[in-house]
Amino acid sequence: MRLYYSETMNPRKACAAARYLDSPVEFVRVDLQAGEHKKADFLRLNPNGRVPVLQVGKATLWEANAIMCRLSDEAGADFWPHDERQIDVIRWFSWDAQHFTRHAGTLYFENLIKPAIGLGAPDAAAVELATCHFRAAAAVLDAHLVQNSYLVGAALTVADFATAVALPYAERIHLPLDEFPAIQRWRARLNELPAWREPFPH
Structure with a gap:
């Protein structure tokens, strides 16, 4: 492969x-x-x-x-489950694409990619709107994570990697994570995984 x-x-x-x-x-x-x-x-x-x-x-x-x-x-792993959890994973995939990472992705583009490829400064209006929408989505995720260590069930799944993908860039793209302690704990839990901390070949 x-x-x-x-x-x-x-x-x-x-x-x-x-x-x-x-x-x-x-x-x-x-x-x-x-x-x-x-x-x-x-x-x-x-x-x-x-x-x-x-x-x-x-x-x-x-x-x-x-x-x-x-x-x-x-x-042959359970990372993509094939039991009743699978529907919940798909739900989080959909929610993330429409809400959490959708708006985090805008902040990633405006604050990190645009300056890196010479497209100028971030669009202040786009940043403000994306930050507002991100906060709303993060509040939903934070409330879920208060009661759950991972997004689906009691173990790590593909839903966690999908939804957390912007978090390694949080400081550089100005995600307001200080407002969401449960997301911060989840982020720290993922950062304990070497594969998550250092995913790219050296």
Whole structure:
């Protein structure tokens, strides 16, 4: 298996999952600044021109959440559960995409990516709106985590890696995590995992 990645937010969770599961993947770095993700060879792997991509034989799979689930199945792990918890994982995937990481992703782009690629200063109005929406979503997540160590059940699942993907960048993208102690405890719990702390190949 080959896992195509870059050192950016969405590939981070796929790489972390591969390391956590000790998956036998070959990590293939895609140089976004050089435009490798827009070249014909890569577009045959993912017509969206985005990373991550998992290649298994002649088949390819894109979208980080799906890749995490496939890696879990390949490993015969319970990280992507196949019992009654699975519906709850899908619920958190959907909620996260529409709320938590959606708005954290805007802050990631405005505060980290734009300056890094020379697109100028963050858009103050976009930052203010995203921060407001992020706070609302974080309040929902924090309330859940007051009563639960992980998002689904009593153990780590792909839902945790999916939803927490912006947290390693929290200080740099100005996420107001000080207001949410249960999220902070969850973040610390994830940071105990070497695969989560250091997901990318060196």
